[in-house]
Amino acid sequence: MEDKDIRLEVARQREMKWLEMFGNWDKWVKHRFQKIRCRKGIPSSLRSKAWQLLSNSQDLLDANPGKFEELEREPGEAKWLDIIEKDLHRQFPFHEMFAARGGHGQQDLYRILKAYTIYRPDEGYCQAQAPVAAVLLMHMPAEQAFWCLVQICERYLPGYYSAGLEAIQLDGEIFFSLLRRTCPMAYRHLKKFKIDPILYMTEWFMCIFSRTLPWSCVLRVWDMFFCEGVKIVFRVGLVLLKQMLGSVDKLRELQGMYETMERLRNISPDLLREDVLVQEVSGTGGCCSITSVHKAGLIMVPMPTQS
Template sequence: MAKIEPGNGLTSAVSRNILRGTTESLALTDGEGNSFGSDSELNAYTSERQTDKYGFIGGAQQYSEQSAENIPPEVLRQREAKWLDMLNNWDKWMAKRHKKMKLRCQKGIPPSLRGRAWLYLSGGKVKREQHKGKFEELDSQAGDPKWVDVIERDLHRQFPFHEMFVAREGHGQQDLYRVLKAYTLHRPEEGYCQAQAPIAAVLLMHMPAEDAFWGLVQICEKYLPGYYSAGLEAIQLDGEILFALLKRVSPLAHRHLKKHNMDPILYMTEWFMCAFSRTLPWASVLRVWDMFFCEGVKIIFRVGLVLLKCMLGSQDKLKTCQGQYETMELLKTIDTRYMQEGFLVREILELPVSERDIEKEHLASVRRWKETRGELHCKALPRMHGAKAIMAAEPPSRQDLRQNPTIIVELPLATKSNGEDKERKKTKEEKNGKKNSSPTPVVADLEPSKPPPPLKDTALLGSNQSLSSTEHDTYL
């Protein structure tokens, strides 16, 4: 990890755990550690492997029927209509119908609206509106060479089997570089941590670079404050919280880990710092993130507790891991049935771990830390437990939440042969104070009762193209 410093109490095994690449990244790189570069190389590879519905062309996270739930199209359309209504009336839903919103996040956000919903839930939309031009300003700066060099070396390691990031210097890697570099300029005292790269990459799969930047800011400052700072004190504290909660959830697993002196940071660092984006099947990752953005870090704790309980919660399972090494190997190769979308989400929702439980254990962990190690060096911002807490801490204005539809379609006015239609048109023009009959730009109707006409698929003209923030509605 770029931020691990000597003498911070972490073992070399921890740094290896954080720095270790996936087997996918090793398989997809050449001898120099570079991912596929030219379009010909990329096309030759993708022609042999079919891209799944999430954009993966291989690897452990490629979609499979067993790992995900299939939603009927009519149900998906109904959910889209409901989410469009929520996004159009966000402040009212957050204030008066937050429980209903939480239930809808638990059911899964529709793929077509996931990026926009994440931005609203995290408060990134408000941040972007309140700091217009900030990302462009940071993007135009050169950046600290110390961090730029590390970021550039990390780009090809992020989801190398995803079509967005497989090409060297393609638009995915370019945007990832822009987002990570901008964050180091936004928080120079914090700089860059390698675990931020997969977080930013997941965001970029669902939104433009500017939106992904503000999403990353909110995760680092509100959801997981202190996780990416030097010394990793925050993640060590959360490891102790996880271990304390495990004693209540699965006493057998707790006793086993304690018996073999398994410090939580040995097995939960990548889970928590990457928000399980490098661990779970992709369908499960998306469902976890839907709930995480809505309900906060308790979802990450619940996922960790479910996996530990399922893998170490019975005597039969413990027979195969008689020592620390065997236990670590078991936790590195979690049984796929425990990570499947349907099973995992049900277990997460049934686990009785609340924000109050986490805060109670947090205070106890801080007290123990001070007694054994002295004062904390990292003064992290207060943790916000989900979208409602973030919105309450920084109440937005109606203008900050207003949607700006950006699908503009030029439609020539149709010739009216009917006298009544002409009269209606004339009356409408007089009312609006318009005198001309030139073609009028029409904003595509996003109401569920009047869906926009299907747009023809248009391929990107080059691998270096990416979407700007003003084009985010094309994800619909």
């Protein structure tokens, strides 16, 4: 059997496993077997349904028939609508869905973001929501994408998109303390040049790496994120810093704050292969082992450290 045939057979087997899980979802969720499946990657043909089930956004959709259309009919606040309108063309401008100004992709993106400002008027609109909603729209219709966005904002990353960014600042402090334990060399470098986590991790975390990593890596990270929660975002961030700042050779090229920030903002696509990233994030490649991350803080198990 040729390699291509083997890959096709493996892909078919994975699809069958996921279809079996969909048919017995309550059992699979109870036993958390899907964690392993998510780390292996969700088949692209089933990713939409899997994300909706993993996030429980399907339940929200079923519990709120007609709600999205109702939100669409509301006029919305002009201040939010103006900002949303200006942001539409910035989201994945080379993707066929969003390339055309006023095209279907941009229209659906506008519908979702506007609906959220009406659904949560106390929060309104945050610009980091736009790329997140765009990624969802690449995988599912607007109504399903809206409820998935609601779950990300309220269940996975609560407080991240609120004015003041208090939640992301708190998680920045937690992230930096984890870095001190998992990669002291990177920690000391950032500390030396007074590079606060908020300067680089805001886009990473709030956009769930959709603007940071190669696309194949983004999808694998999102698969794990929907299954295991925000700890995946922390782990990916730690892996990236370890890869960029975790050796003497790498730091030799970064003589100051400017060079370091340039490296953090423009991560080379060659830095991490998809399989290596997943291995590191899954805890089998020497990265941290975070068992739970939430608003109150972290519950951790001992982590291997780097000298």
